[in-house]
Amino acid sequence: MPETTVQNTNHEVVESTPQSVAVQEETRRHENVVSPAVDIYEVPNALIVKADLPGLRTEDISVNVEQNVLTISGKSPRQEAEYTYREFEIPGYYRQFKLGEKIDQNNIQAEYTNGVLTLHLAFAESAKPRQIKVNVG
Amino acid sequence: MSTYDPIREFNTIRREFEQLFNAFNPVAARTAFLPSLSARAYPSLNIQDTRDDYVVEALAPGLDASKLDITVQNNKLTIRGEKVSPAENLKPEDWHRNERATGRFLRSFNLPTPVDADRVSAEYKNGILRITLPKREEAKPRQIAVSIA
Numbered sequence: 418m419p420e421t422t423v424q425n426t427n428h429e430v431v432e433s434t435p436q437s438v439a440v441q442e443e444t445r446r447h448e449n450v451v452s453p454a455v456d457i458y459e460v461p462n463a464l465i466v467k468a469d470l471p472g473l474r475t476e477d478i479s480v481n482v483e484q485n486v487l488t489i490s491g492k493s494p495r496q497e498a499e500y501t502y503r504e505f506e507i508p509g510y511y512r513q514f515k516l517g518e519k520i521d522q523n524n525i526q527a528e529y530t531n532g533v534l535t536l537h538l539a540f541a542e543s544a545k546p547r548q549i550k551v552n553v554g
Numbered sequence: 555m556s557t558y559d560p561i562r563e564f565n566t567i568r569r570e571f572e573q574l575f576n577a578f579n580p581v582a583a584r585t586a587f588l589p590s591l592s593a594r595a596y597p598s599l600n601i602q603d604t605r606d607d608y609v610v611e612a613l614a615p616g617l618d619a620s621k622l623d624i625t626v627q628n629n630k631l632t633i634r635g636e637k638v639s640p641a642e643n644l645k646p647e648d649w650h651r652n653e654r655a656t657g658r659f660l661r662s663f664n665l666p667t668p669v670d671a672d673r674v675s676a677e678y679k680n681g682i683l684r685i686t687l688p689k690r691e692e693a694k695p696r697q698i699a700v701s702i703a
Contacts, residue, residue, distance in 0.1 A: 457650035458641055467640050469654055471615035471681030498602055498609075505598035505613045532615030532681015 450509040453489070453534075462545060464520065464538040471532035472507035478534060480527045487514045487525075489534065519544035596659045597633070597683070605695060608665055608687045615681030616640075616654070622678070624685060626671040631687065632662040667693035 456467040470478060470491045477492040491510035516522065521541040528535045597614040616637055623634040636658045641648075669687040676685040 454653040454655075456640055456652050456654045458644055458652075459648040459650070460641070464650070465640070467616075467654065469615040469681070471613055473680060500600045501603040502599070502601040504595075505600060529680075531617060531619070531678065 449493075450490075450511040452512045453491075453510045455512070462540050464540070466514075466534075466536040466538065468510075468512070468534045468536075469532065470510050470529070470534050473510075473529075473532075475529050478527075478529055480525070480534070480536065482516065482522050482525065485516045485518075485522070487516055487536075487538075489513075489536075491534075595661055597661060599661070599663060601663075606689060608669065608689065610663070610685040610687065612661075612683040612685070613681070614683050617678065617681075617683075619678040619683075622676075622683065624674070624676055626669060626674050626687065629665045629668055630662055631665060631685065632660065633683070633685075634658075634660045669693075 453468040453470050455469075456465075458465055466487075468489055470489075472494065473491045474494060477494060479488075479490050479492075481488045481490075489510065489512050493507055493509040496506060516538070519540050520538045524539040526537040528537075597612040599613075600611040602609040602611075610631060612633060614635070614637070617635050618638070621635060623632075625632045625634075637654075637656050639656045640654075665687065668690040670690050673688045674685065676683060678684075
């Protein structure tokens, strides 16, 4: 993925941890959190964010927008089973993105299916292309 | 007695080392330190050994459950599937980030005791594939009553 595609668009989504918004500092986390892998792509009039958050209950996922910063977080479920052989555990998840001005922050939809969180970030009306009709004078 | 297989011997040693590290520090051993074959295998598996069943959990978000292929043959559990791209026909310039890996995968695992292949069940929920493999009668632990003479 060429990084320039992100920079060239106005409605870019850039990872960020600005000072003004609550962030979890790497060294001060109470629990082990993982930064989930994401796919971000454009469809007509919207930006789609897909994040792999396997093993969570819907009520433990939180998606929050504050001061143009989108925060995705998931609380690790309590695991009581005893495993004979173990390669993974369900961690907490946490990742933040800065939203560009083209995103309509009041029009964000989220859905959790098969362990994947899908966010639908619609572009603001003002950001949509507009055809200007030229009147013949 | 089976034939000598140096690869299997090596795998056994590796697994024992892993278990040793896991015993001391379960988190560090699974992360960057000494990434081993099992760290790269997909999907990651957790296995519970209950009295009646083996319960295998696989960490595999975003799959199409109907296309999963799970087989059990000679105590060998095989999971096959494919994680597809969310948007196949997208123009390259429409991608901002593409971190989620896609592609076909296959993983198999040898179970230590015979299982009843006809009664194996699987469910896929929240990105975790959970396969329950009932042990065969002869493999279940048996309580031996001690009679007092």
